[in-house]
Amino acid sequence: VHWGMERHLDRVAEQLGRDPSTLRRANLLTPGDTHPTGQRMEQDHGDLRGCFDAVAERLDDVDRTPSAPGRVRGVALSPLMKAPVMATNASSAAMLKLNGDGSVDLAVSGTEMGQGAWTVLGQIAADALGMPVERIRTARFIDTSTSPYEWQTVGSTTTWKVGQAVRAAAGDLLGRLRGNAAVALGVPADRIAHDGEALWDREAPERRVPIARVALNAVHPDGRAEGGPAAGYGSFTPHGLTRPDDRGKGTLAAEWTFGCHGAAVEVDTGTGEVRVLKLVTALDVGTVVN
Numbered sequence: 001v002h003w004g005m006e007r008h009l010d011r012v013a014e015q016l017g018r019d020p021s022t023l024r025r026a027n028l029l030t031p032g033d034t035h036p037t038g039q040r041m042e043q044d045h046g047d048l049r050g051c052f053d054a055v056a057e058r059l060d061d062v063d064r065t066p067s068a069p070g071r072v073r074g075v076a077l078s079p080l081m082k083a084p085v086m087a088t089n090a091s092s093a094a095m096l097k098l099n100g101d102g103s104v105d106l107a108v109s110g111t112e113m114g115q116g117a118w119t120v121l122g123q124i125a126a127d128a129l130g131m132p133v134e135r136i137r138t139a140r141f142i143d144t145s146t147s148p149y150e151w152q153t154v155g156s157t158t159t160w161k162v163g164q165a166v167r168a169a170a171g172d173l174l175g176r177l178r179g180n181a182a183v184a185l186g187v188p189a190d191r192i193a194h195d196g197e198a199l200w201d202r203e204a205p206e207r208r209v210p211i212a213r214v215a216l217n218a219v220h221p222d223g224r225a226e227g228g229p230a231a232g233y234g235s236f237t238p239h240g241l242t243r244p245d246d247r248g249k250g251t252l253a254a255e256w257t258f259g260c261h262g263a264a265v266e267v268d269t270g271t272g273e274v275r276v277l278k279l280v281t282a283l284d285v286g287t288v289v290n
Contacts, residue, residue, distance in 0.1 A: 002078070006076075006078050009023065009024060010076075020076070021056055021077060024052070024077075024078075024079060025049065025052055025053075025056075028048050028049050028052060028079060029041050029048055029081065029258075030048070030049055031043045031045070035083075037244070037248065037249055037250065037252050037253075038247075038249030038250060038251075039250070039251050039252060039253060045255075045256040045258070046256050046257065046258035046284040046286070047258065047284045048079055048081065048258035048259075048260075048284070050282075050284065051079070051258055051259045051260040051282040051283065051284055052077070052079050052260045052282075054260070054282040055077050055260040055261070055262040055280045055281070055282050056077060056262070058262070058278075058280045059075050059077065059262045059264060059278065059280060062075050062264040062277065062278055066266065067266060070268060070269055070270050071266055071267065071268050071269065072266070072267055072269060073264065073265065073266045073267075073277070074264070074265055074267070075262070075263070075264045076262065076263060077260055077261065077262035077263075077280075078260065078261050078262075079258075079259070079260045080257075080258070080259045080260060080261065081256065081257070081258055082155075082156070082256065082257035083252070083253035083255070083256045083257070084154060084155025084156065084157065084253065084255075085252045085253060086151070086152075086154075086155060086157070086238070086241070086253075086254065087151060087241075088241040088242060088243060089151075089237060090151040090152070090157075090161075090237070090238060090241075090254075091149060091151055091235055091236065091237040092108075092109075092110070092148075092149070092150055092151065092161045092162040092164070092165040092235065092236050092237075093108075093109070093148035093149040093150065093165050093233070093234065093235040093236075094106065094107065094108045094121075094148055094162060094165040094166045094168070094169040094233070094234050094235075095107040095108075095148050095169060095231065095232070095233050095234075096125060096129075096166070096169045096170060096172075096173045096231060096232040096234075097173075097229070097230075097231045098173060098177065098211070098215045098229070098230040098231065099215060100212060100215050100216055101212055101215075102131075102135060102197075102210075102211050102212040102215060103135045103136075103137060104125065104129065104131070104135055104136050104137065104173075105137050105139065106121065106122060106125050106136055106137065106138045106139065106166065107138075107139045107147055107148055108121055108138070108139075108142075108147070108148055108150065108162050108165070108166065109142050109144070109147045109148055109149065109150030110150055110153050110158040110162040111142065111150075111153040112140075113153070115158065116290060117153075117158045117159070117162070118138040118140070119138075119290060120158075120159050120163070120289050120290050121138060121158075121159075121162060121163060121166050122136040122137075122138045123136075123289060123290055124163045124166045124167060124289065125166050125169075125170055128166065128167045128170030128171070129170050129173070129174065129196065130194065130195050130196045131195075131196030131197075131211075132196060135196075148165075148233075148235075149235075150162065156255075156257060157254075157255065159289055160255060160286075161236055161238065162236075163289070164234075164236035165234045165235050165236040166234060167234065168232075168233075168234025168235060168236060169232040169233055169234030170232060170234070171232065171234065172231075172232030172233055172234055173230050173231060173232030174194065174232070175189075175232075176227070176228070176230045176231065176232065177194070177199065177211070177214060177215070177230040178192040178194065178199065179227055180214035180215075180217060180218045180226075180227040180228075180230060181194070181199035181209055181214045181218070182218075183218035183220075183226045183227055184209050184213070184214050184218040184219075185199075185200075185201050185207055185208075185209060187201050187203075187207075191203060193205075194211070196211070197210065197211060198210050198211060199211065199214065214227070214230075215229070215230055216228070216229045216230070217229065238254035238255075240254075241253075241254055257283065257284070257285075258283070258284045259281065259282055259283035259284060260281070260282050261279075261280070261281050262278075262279070262280040262281075263276060263278065263279050263280070264276075264277040264278040264279075265277060
């Protein structure tokens with residue numbers, strides 16, 4: 001299908017007497033444009049034109065002179081857009097548990113299939129908690145009877161969707177941990193600051209307590225315990241999605257991937273042999289996590 005569409009554009013450009021890449025660039029989706037499904041393109045959806053221009057620039061220096069008689073060379077590029085349609089309530093959830101030694105267990109249900117999800121989600125948890133990633137243990141076993149909820153592992157959504165749930169869980173855990181530290185230090189919880197090793201009174205920084213000491217609860221000098229084990233639960237649901245109306249229009253995608261591929265090839269017209277001279281890809285990946 002994609003090949004047919006691109007060949008059609010080439011023929012349209014030929015009929016119009018226009019350069020194929022110029023015709024494509026003129027019809028790229030940009031912020032403010034409306035997608036055929038009726039969704040308005042926003043700045044944070046991605047920079048398709050920037051990807052297109054980056055690929056075009058790197059193909060400009062291709063030598064189009066064939067290496068031998070009977071061979072021809074060609075250069076082409078093709079923009080891409082990916083917008084996975086999902087359920088309007090496609091939620092993710094995550095759980096974090098702080099242990100007595102200061103380590104943290106992370107549980108999610110996003111499936112690892114080689115994309116590095118467990119690593120990235122552990123990094124997000126470490127960043128949100130302000131501690132080294134080595135102290136985060138991501139559970140490798142997923143069971144729907146005990147693991148947090150996950151809609152599906154599809155559409156390149158795990159990092160940003162499950163990652164949001166992990167950050168929310170970290171905030172929940174830190175709230176409970178500050179509560180324990182507040183009891184231990186005898187100050188209001190909103191006066192507690194923290195890093196990856198300790199918590200302290202903002203107004204008297206010398207008064208601090210190690211995270212491991214208040215991970216499970218706060219114990220008074222006489223042995224009385226208050227608070228409880230610091231754990232956190234977080235969830236994330238992309239808001240604003242709608243079902244398509246009777247014309248097939250609506251806010252159907254929560255996130256977009258924009259990019260462009262380009263190639264320069266040489267073809268032996270006698271044998272059909274194809275030699276790839278240059279291959280260029282540009283993708284707007286947003287914020288790089290890992």
